[in-house]
Amino acid sequence: MKLPIPLIVILSVLSVACSEGPELDDHSATNAIHAEEHVVVSANWYASDIGREILRQGGNAMDAAVATKIALTFSEPHETGLGGGGFLLYYDAESREQHFYDGRETAPLIATPNWFRFPGGIPINHWLAMITGRAVGTPGMIAMLHKAHEEHGRLPWATLFEQSIQLAEEGIPMPNRLRRQAAYDPSLMLFPDLRRYISLPANSEQPKLRNPQLAESFRQLANRGxxxxxxxxxxxxxRARAARRWPWPSELSREDFVNYRAVKRDxxxxxxxxWQICGAPPPSSGGIALLQILGVLEHYDIEAMQPDSTEFIHLLAESNRMAFADRQFHIGDPDFVRVNTQGLIDKDYLRQRYELLDPAKALVKANPGIPGVVAEFEGAPPVEEDEEAGTSHLAVVDSQGNAASMTGSIEAPFGSRMMSGGMIMNNQMTDFDFRPQRAGLPVANKVEGGKRPRSSMAxxxxxxxxxxxxxxxGSRGGSRIIGYVAKTLVGILDWELSLQEAIDLPNILHRGERLxxxxxxxxxxxxxxxxEMGHRVSLEGLESGLHGIERTPQGWRGAADGRMEGAALGD
Structure with missing residues (x-):
């Protein structure tokens, strides 16, 4: 099918803009900070500073996490914000209980499995689909933050917006990474919303980022919830802004918004x-995939290997491949698809998966298994790499030991390239699989009305x-998140590196098609x-954005990924 000429132009520009970005800045273990009381780590200094100030005011880790995410809506708008969704882990130190909040976007109730398909069943190109109104899902971030804060926060809800309102009104120097991303991405000039918001004046060496419209949205949310x-x-x-996008305008309804609920899950x-590792359940694949990767690696003496050895790279890649095969075949929204979570992370099943690997040779094809039935199901379709690459992660711990680990996203950098109320709007519906069937089998992550798309947040x-x-x-990076976090966990748990040293290790991952x-x-x-071992090797920028905190005898140590502009701040 031929596309209209303007769409072909847009598609060709987007294909360049959304590929690997410019060369990475140098990064080293200089971002770690020690603190006795509390730490906030996020992708932006201003956001981390606001979280730290909330802790200084007597807020707890939940208060600081919510305030930091609000600030990131302004200071890191191209990656995350209230116009998108995410997942939040919270640890209550007094009760020693963990809580998980699902704020993932939902598909319009009217959506069908052919949501991103032309008449005749041909899937729409991913880069074209992400700028349509149909790419926009009902945002879940606001509902998730409010629900989690109601249950665990200490300071008033409105207090968490105050500093971000001031920041958005007065402005900050435009973050270097945002400037770099805007300069690198020529497609932004095709979209008036972003062209007006993130323009780079030719005569300004230090452009300013201001967003009075977002400040007003913050004010309304603070006062009215x-x-x-x-x-x-x-x-x-x-909804009206998404409905004006041509082609394929949004069909989000008021009912979609009124019925949205953030969900607590196990x-x-x-x-x-x-060690015990806890993470995100479906609809995220992050927690299951990480435990699968580690469950296979557990059968090897990783401690005796070197991070720069061919042997380790091969084993990490192969364990990633097997996890991604299971991920594509099994994992979707658990309210629509039965996901055998415990079976997929069962020790006996992962031992069977380990036995399929050859330490000296790459698998010709990594197939999924069926827990309790067969270690390898050869009739499954080949694994395809996901396209998305955005997102942002933050981590907080307070003086009582309460902790938050939150990953949030608008999906692709700059989302759907539309704005409403000063927020960049998400394109999370393109996280669904565009095909309702593969190899004659139903797809777990197909589009359905009210469904949450599969995520890789971890x-x-x-x-x-x-x-x-x-x-x-946790980390940013779309489906690469899983590989980024797995590498870091090996670094801290097998090689006993500091968290910062493990973050700084070169990234290695395999999502099914390439090492x-x-x-x-x-x-x-x-x-x-x-x-020579059979891998299809690709050299990539791999701009991760790993952020985290580790316990030390003196207190806590925050670590931020130097590949980004992350900042760890504490007292």
Missing amino acids: PAVFYEGDMGADY LVCGEYRE PTFVFDQEGELQFIL EIERGTFLEQHQSALT
């Missing part, structure tokens, strides 16, 4: 050697044998050897 968005004018404006927890807690919380971490290794690192010397 989530109802102003889900039942009032703010939500109506959001965490996914499992053991890796002497906010994570790590506990020691005594049940003490030792590490709080991706971080360009410009010592891993490049292994490319030939890995190719």
Whole structure:
């Protein structure tokens, strides 16, 4: 089918703009900070500072996490914000209980499995789909933050908006990464919302980022709560903006917004050697995939291997491949698809998966298994890499030991390239699989009305044998998040590196099609050897955005990914 000429132009520009970005800045273990009382780590200094100030005012980790996410809506608008969704882990130190909040976006109730398909069943190109109105889902971030704060926050809800209102009104120097991303992405000039908001004046060496419209939205949310968005004018404006996008305007309804609920779910927890790791359950694949990767690696003496060895790169890649095969075949919204969570992380099942691997040769094809039935199901379709690459992660711990690990996203950088109420709108519906069937089998992550798309977000807690919380971490990076966090967990748990040192290790991952290794690192010397083992090797920028906190004898140590502009602040 031929596309109209303007769409072909947009599509070609987006294909360039959304591919790997410019070369990474140098990064090193200089971002770690020590603190006796509390720590906030996020992707932006201003946001981390606001979270720290909330802690100084007597707020707890939940208050600080909510305030930091609100601030990121302004200071990191192209990655995350209240116009999107996310997942939040919270640890209550007094009760030692963990809580998981699902604020993932939902598809319009009217959506069908053919939502992103032309007449005749041909799937729409991903980059074209993400700028349509149909890409926009009902945002869940506001509902999630409010629900979690109601249950665990200490300061008044409105207090958490005050500093971000001031920040958005007065402005800040435009963050370097936002400037770089805007300059690199020519597609932004095609979209008036972003062209007006993130323009780079030719005569300004230090452009300023201001958003008075967002400040007003913050003010309304602070004073009137989530109802102003889900039942009032703010939500109506959001839906109207998405409905004006051509082609394929949004069909989000008032009913979609009024019926939206953030959901509490049971965490996914499992053991890796002497550690307990807890993370995000479906509709995120993050928690299951991480435990699967580690459950396979547990059968190897990883401690005796070197991070720069061909042997380790191969084993990490193969364990990633197997996890991604299961991820694509099994995982979707648990309210629509039965996900055998415990079966997928069962030790016996993962031992069977380990036995399929060859330490000296890459698998010709990584197939999913069926827990309790068969270790490998050869009739499944091949794994395809997901396209998205955005998102943001933050971590907080307070003086009482309460902790939050939150990952939030608007999906692609700059989302759907539309704005409402000063917020960039999400394109999370493109996280669904555009095909309702593959190889004659139903797809777990197909589009359905009211369904939440599968995610890769992996906010994570790590506990020691005594049940003490030792590490709080997560990452940005779309489906690469899983590989980024897995590498870091190996670094801290097998090689006993500091969290910052583990974050700084070169990134290695495999999402089903290619073995991706971080360009410009010592891993490049292994490319030939890995190719001889049967891997299709690709050198990539791999701009992760890992952030986290670790317990030390003196208190806490925050760690921020130097590949980004993350900041760890504490007292």
